[in-house]
Each structure stands twice: as structure tokens, then as C-alpha cells.
Amino acid sequence: MSQREHAPQSVPVVAVVLAAGFGTRFDPDNPKQLVSVGGKPIVCWSIEAFDSNPRVSDVIVVVNPAVRDAVERLVDRAGYPKVRMIVDGGRERVDSTMAALDALAAAGIPADAKILIHDSVRPFVERESVDGCIDALDEFDAATVALASTDTILLTQDRDGREIVSRVPDRPHTFRAQTPQAFRFATIRRAYERAAVDPSFHPTDDTRVVVDYLPATPVAVVAGSESNLKITTLADMPLAERIAAARLGEPTAAATTAATAVPAVPSDMAKEEARARMHAMLAQAAAQLH
Numbered sequence: 395m396s397q398r399e400h401a402p403q404s405v406p407v408v409a410v411v412l413a414a415g416f417g418t419r420f421d422p423d424n425p426k427q428l429v430s431v432g433g434k435p436i437v438c439w440s441i442e443a444f445d446s447n448p449r450v451s452d453v454i455v456v457v458n459p460a461v462r463d464a465v466e467r468l469v470d471r472a473g474y475p476k477v478r479m480i481v482d483g484g485r486e487r488v489d490s491t492m493a494a495l496d497a498l499a500a501a502g503i504p505a506d507a508k509i510l511i512h513d514s515v516r517p518f519v520e521r522e523s524v525d526g527c528i529d530a531l532d533e534f535d536a537a538t539v540a541l542a543s544t545d546t547i548l549l550t551q552d553r554d555g556r557e558i559v560s561r562v563p564d565r566p567h568t569f570r571a572q573t574p575q576a577f578r579f580a581t582i583r584r585a586y587e588r589a590a591v592d593p594s595f596h597p598t599d600d601t602r603v604v605v606d607y608l609p610a611t612p613v614a615v616v617a618g619s620e621s622n623l624k625i626t627t628l629a630d631m632p633l634a635e636r637i638a639a640a641r642l643g644e645p646t647a648a649a650t651t652a653a654t655a656v657p658a659v660p661s662d663m664a665k666e667e668a669r670a671r672m673h674a675m676l677a678q679a680a681a682q683l684h
């Protein structure tokens with residue numbers, strides 16, 4: 395189905411942009427969600443990915459005290475028409491999601507609203523992934539963007555301080571979680587209510603909350619992309635700049651590299667060649683830091 399053929403949504407489609415993190419692995423003195431990539435703050439790229447999508451009805455942004463004023467100014471200046479609330483998050487990512495869910499409940503959001511929860515530090519989420527989540531919720535109560543793993547994944551267990559491989563899942567069934575992660579409001583609310591009474595509750599994403607606390611609820615996988623990068627450390631910045639340049643259509647050498655290296659590998663490309671190209675690109679990105 396083309397973008398123009400998407401059915402109109404009969405329920406609110408609410409994007410929750412999580413920007414309340416402390417960026418300790420990036421630079422705690424320089425909140426990464428405010429850092430500019432391609433001349434635009436990372437949080438703005440993420441807000442725009444949803445604000446500009448005609449199928450998304452509302453956007454809420456979750457912040458911490460260190461970034462609130464700056465995010466408010468950015469939102470005011472840009473005049474994003476769908477940003478309804480800027481709410482305070484919490485200590486961990488799940489606390490920030492919970493704060494957003496509480497704010498949505500207080501606002502009287504219907505149980506069947508579609509909620510798309512997104513890391514603000516994934517600024518280049520593809521339109522197809524966002525639409526894929528919205529569509530998946532017509533069939534499932536939960537869905538997550540994820541990227542098929544090109545590496546073999548090892549599941550391990552601790553044995554006397556040494557990680558020991560306990561299982562090697564079949565690679566076609568292994569994926570790297572990305573965001574957005576999408577849920578009917580009642581589903582994610584119920585999962586969080588159950589999780590909240592568990593003292594050992596420290597998941598790093600919202601899908602895990604549903605998988606662990608509502609095990610009978612299937613979570614559908616929606617195709618992600620290599621460019622839906624999570625900016626975690628400073629080492630991610632050169633690649634982020636390349637992706638931004640490609641998005642902005644800048645005909646630079648860097649953009650040309652990104653345009654050929656970042657999108658999904660064509661199926662007829664030899665796996666080894668694709669891997670070598672990716673390694674070369676990452677090495678080049680790392681070298682630029684020095």
C-alpha cells in the first residue's frame with residue numbers, strides 16, 4: 395500500500411518521544427538529545443518524524459530538568475502543531491514511559507488508542523517503520539520495530555563470573571530491537587501496572603515489559619533499518635552526520651558514502667562484501683574522532 399493509500403485512523407495515534415535520558419555514555423555534561431546533527435537538534439529530528447506523519451494525531455515529549463527549558467524553546471520555535479504536552483520523565487527509561495502513560499491516562503486517552511513509544515536519540519526512523527507500526531496494531535496489540543540480525547546471537551549465562559554460551563538461536567529468528575515500539579493503550583498500561591509491583595523490574599525497552607508481564611500477548615516485528623541508529627556514544631556521531639547529510643540531500647562525499655552504505659544491503663550482494671563495507675565505514679567513522 396502506498397503512503398497515500400493508508401486508511402484514515404479512527405483512534406488517536408499518539409507518539410511518545412522519550413527525551414528524559416541522562417546520556418551518561420555519551421557526555422553527561424552535554425545532553426545528547428539536544429546535540430545538533432545535520433544542523434538540527436537530535437530531539438527535533440525525532441519529533442518531526444512523527445509530527446510530519448499525517449497518520450499521527452498527537453505527540454508528547456518526555457524530558458528531564460536538565461533539558462526541559464531547551465526542549466520547550468525548540469518546540470515553541472518550531473511550532474510543531476501536534477506536540478500537546480511536555481512531561482517530566484523519571485530515573486530509568488521505564489519510569490519515563492510510565493510517566494507518559496500516566497499523563498495520557500489523565501488526559502482521558504481511549505483504551506484502543508495506538509501508542510508509539512520512541513527513543514528521541516533514534517533521529518532517523520524511517521517513515522515506513524512508523525507506518526508499519528500503525529498498521530501492525532490493526533492485527534496485534536503490540537509491535538516493535540526491529541532489524542534482522544546479520545550476526546549469530548549467543549545467549550549466555552553467568553558461571554562463576556564467566557559468561558558461558560547457553561543457547562544459539564537460529565539466526566532468522568534473531569532481531570535487534572529498535573523503536574518505535576507500538577501498543578494499544580490498554581495493553582501497555584496493563585503490562586506496566588503488573589510490572590510496577592515487581593521489585594526486579596529494570597527492562598531496557600517497552601517490548602520486554604509486554605513479553606514478560608503479558609506473555610500471552612504477541613508482539614509483531616516491523617521492519618527497521620540500519621539508519622534507525624541509536625546515538626549512544628560519541629562514536630555514533632560521524633555515522634549520524636552521514637545519515638543526516640544523506641537525508642538533507644547534501645551532495646557531499648560523506649553523504650555519498652552514507653547513501654551507499656547505510657540502507658539495507660541488496661539481496662544479491664555477497665554477504666562478505668557487505669560486511670567488509672560496513673566495517674570500513676565504521677572504521678572511518680571511528681578514525682574521524684581522533
Ligand SMILES: Nc1ccn([C@@H]2O[C@H](COP(=O)(O)OP(=O)(O)OP(=O)(O)O)[C@@H](O)[C@H]2O)c(=O)n1
Pocket residue numbers: 412413414415416417418419420427456483484485486487488489490512513514515516624625626
Ligand atoms: N530515564 C530515562 C532514560 C532514557 N530515556 C530515553 O530513552 C532513550 C534510550 O536511549 P539511551 O541511549 O539509553 O539514552 P540515555 O539513557 O540518555 O543514555 P545512558 O544510558 O548512556 O545514560 C533516549 O531517548 C533517552 O532520552 C528517558 O526518556 N528517560
Ligand SMILES: C[C@](O)(CO)[C@H](O)COP(=O)(O)O
Pocket residue numbers: 487513570571572573598599600624626
Ligand atoms: C529501546 C532500545 O532502544 C531498543 O533498542 C534500547 O533497548 C534502549 O536501551 P538502552 O539501555 O537505553 O540503550
